[in-house]
Amino acid sequence: xxxxPLAQHRSPGRGPTLVFLPGYASDMTGSKALAVEGxxxxxxxxxxxxxxxxxxxxPGDFEDFTLAxxxxxxxxxxxxxxxxxxxxxxxxxxxxxxxxALARPERVAALVGIAPAPDFTDWGFSQDEKMTLxxxxxxxxxxxxxxxxxxxxxxxxxxxxxxxLMHAPIAIDCPVRLIQGQRDVxxxxxxxxxxxxxxxxxxxxxxLIKDGDHRLSRDADIATLIRTIEMLP
Numbered sequence: 765x766x767x768x769p770l771a772q773h774r775s776p777g778r779g780p781t782l783v784f785l786p787g788y789a790s791d792m793t794g795s796k797a798l799a800v801e802g803x804x805x806x807x808x809x810x811x812x813x814x815x816x817x818x819x820x821x822x823p824g825d826f827e828d829f830t831l832a833x834x835x836x837x838x839x840x841x842x843x844x845x846x847x848x849x850x851x852x853x854x855x856x857x858x859x860x861x862x863x864x865a866l867a868r869p870e871r872v873a874a875l876v877g878i879a880p881a882p883d884f885t886d887w888g889f890s891q892d893e894k895m896t897l898x899x900x901x902x903x904x905x906x907x908x909x910x911x912x913x914x915x916x917x918x919x920x921x922x923x924x925x926x927x928x929l930m931h932a933p934i935a936i937d938c939p940v941r942l943i944q945g946q947r948d949v950x951x952x953x954x955x956x957x958x959x960x961x962x963x964x965x966x967x968x969x970x971x972l973i974k975d976g977d978h979r980l981s982r983d984a985d986i987a988t989l990i991r992t993i994e995m996l997p
Contacts, residue, residue, distance in 0.1 A: 785851060801873055933962055
């Protein structure tokens with residue numbers, strides 16, 4: 765069956781194709797996604813930006829989709845590309861990149877995580893918030909990144925709980941680069957060190973930015989991201 769239609773922007777070039785995976789309730793027009801595409805275009809590299817179902821310019825209602833759906837969107841995008849890919853995942857996109865690498869190990873040449881947030885349905889919510897999700901079916905929270913509240917549904921939370929990874933070694937063997945701010949109030953930097961430890965590959969590097977926040981979208985942060993991609997084997 766054909767996959768559901770998704771908004772996407774493909775830039776031709778040589779491989780491995782860079783695929784940007786946005787964060788929760790984010791889209792492909794963010795500064796990091798555009799910077800990756802800009803670098804790729806300038807260096808003749810293929811690049812793909814896209815929006816998950818119900819996000820950005822992709823059709824659908826945001827609240828109808830879960831982490832499993834968005835993982836499947838990423839897999840459909842990978843399956844539509846010839847040759848290997850490098851997945852660049854921001855926040856929730858870092859969780860999705862890990863799930864995609866486990867599902868398509870032969871396709872993924874490398875991973876670059878920006879404040880990756882695997883398992884945040886577990887550690888990212890208080891017990892009271894989890895109870896609200898279970899009883900009311902949705903949780904509405906003020907967002908520091910938008911004037912619109914952040915909505916989490918029980919369906920998203922439940923799917924996330926079934927896809928948790930950090931309880932055991934993670935069977936990924938490609939090069940992995942993790943970029944993490946130590947002033948990130950959303951993803952504790954210690955969790956990213958633990959993630960690096962759990963990933964099976966020996967070629968894992970963690971870059972800590974002491975004054976970096978969760979977004980890591982300052983010019984210097986983006987320069988670090990581009991330099992990291994440039995130096996991949």
